[in-house]
Amino acid sequence: MEQQGFDYEAPEQQSASATPTGHERRYGITDLGAARKYGYHLGGAPIPQQQPRESKRYERALAGTGKPRGSSGEFDDGCTGEAHKELEAGIDMEAVDLPQWYKRDSFQRSMRDSRVTTAFREWSGCMAGKGHRFSSPLDPPGSRKVMGRKVTAYERSVAVADIECKGRTGLVVTWRDVESALQKATVTSRAKELEKARTETAKLVRRADKILASEDG
Known part of the structure; x- marks a missing residue:
């Protein structure tokens, strides 16, 4: 992103205690106290904050166009795609x-x-x-x-x-x-x-x- 003239800050991570893992509701809700108060909603979960609207140039730099790039057959996934390539190179992601x-x-x-x-x-x-x-x-x-x-x-x-x-x-x-x-x-x-x-x-x-x-x- 810096090479394209943008500052990038990773989204703030939620605390583990506030973020459901999916396991506690694998078979549906089971906490009677929470059900009496919140129903099926997640009690205590943070309300998602509205993210600032970035420019089209920023979004394109970050995520690309999603379209094939030239004759290479590769898709333009922007800096996100480049980061995945660097991280996953030589690693069997299917495994x-x-x-x-x-x-x-x-x-x-x-x-x-x-x-x-x-x-x-x-x-x-x-x-x-x-x-x-x-x-x-x-x-x-x-x-x-x-x-x-x-x-x-x-x-x-x-x-x-x-x-x-x-x-x-x-x-x-x-x-x-x-x-x-x-x-x-x-x-x-x-x-x-x-x-x-x-x-x-x-x-x-x-x-x-x-x-x-x-x-x-």
């Missing part, structure tokens, strides 16, 4: 991404397991008894009637019923146990691939540390 792919796969497969689908039906029946009709515990947050920009009394009532029904049916424990078994089987059957993922990720982290150290120096 680095593999654990995340396995994580998504185990989640999808767990939802097709008969024990989980049975728990879903029991949870759905419990919710219907409380006046809320949903097939899956992943459905309420996606409903416009339930979750809008602001927390409503209706949203809180659905969220509380959701957690109570999870407890009554044992859904979270069943779902977690099923997915855990799938993941353990993957760790055993894909040990070689996961070891490569570990090696390539370690290389990526070392490369990032080296780049940052050179910039600080």
